[in-house]
Amino acid sequence: MIGFIATNIIGFYIVFSSVTVITEENIIDYSFLHPQGKKYDFSDVVKIDAGVRGDKFYLPFTHNRGDFYYKVELMDGKIIDLNDEAGGYDNEDEHPTFVLNKLDTRLIKMGITKESSMENFHYTTESLDRMYTDQIKSILERK
Template identity: 45%
Template sequence: MRKILSVLKGLLLFIVAFILTMISYLLLSYIQRIVLVPDDFLLWTFNFPVIILIIIVELFVITILFYFFHKSFREYFQANFSNKDFVRKHQKLVIGSFIGGSIFLLYTTVTSITVVTPDKVIDHSFLRPLGREYTYDDVVKIDTEVKSEKSIIPLYSEGDFIYIIELSSGKRVYLNDVGETNDYEHPFFTIEEIDRKLVNRGIPKASSMENFELATKDLDKVYTDGIRRILENTDSVE
């Protein structure tokens, strides 16, 4: 019975951690939207590796919850990973490092976005929180495809649609890692609008229909039709 209760408690903590992570994610998106995104944006994206940072935060939240509210986990953690003497002796250093690391992680996550407007791309980063502006003419290449297999870095699954623009600085922006679009349409349709503008400027585009069928497994036809139009759009229209 105790084992069942322990498992149920662990499951509940996972659910609570997930909810807290989602709330934090929404709050983070709201801060980014208010502080860094102009009113005329088409879409804004999370810069890689922000998704990895979000996963780290979620794992951190789960660890903290289990440590304080799950006795078996706390005992295991203390027996294998905790050094009480070190923590007690360097308490200020530990607390300061935790607070400093949290602030650093929050700042890095908030500032790691790229915004696309009707006529420019604004790349925000750790070193350039106010952003570096590029015109559409500063886009030097487009890469788009449907993934044929899973990948951990970047984090994608089989059948995921990928759309990357490369800027003159060498920065690659994954437009499919969308935080928000301006009219709450599905991101594919906003990317299609941006794609038409870029292709009509004669920007080189590498596109492949090779794995298109994989995208049709989990998406409705209205969305896969949008992906198809993007993948097949390689000629400028005067």
């Protein structure tokens, strides 16, 4: 019984201790394997994948239809959804969507390949105000 409880506690720690922080200089990924954080320069980003989740089935408490995603693939193969896993920004008063819009502009100017889809964009209007959907649309349309 104690082993079962200990295993569950460790499992919850592994799952819930992962967070990514975006700063002006880099992306810092904190995880079970890197509790001090692993820093990635923006030049380590090799690919961007952005879009809006559709009608697919999602496990409870994970994602919903209409959720915006902004995934970056790094040189070491790690993929991070900056809209889902990011837990901190230099400017904490700014909404994450506005931060991602600025970051997207910066990464595109660096020549990083981006795949984006407007396919499920209409779902964002069901739960978000126009100022946020405009930011998401700007990110998805930027090439």
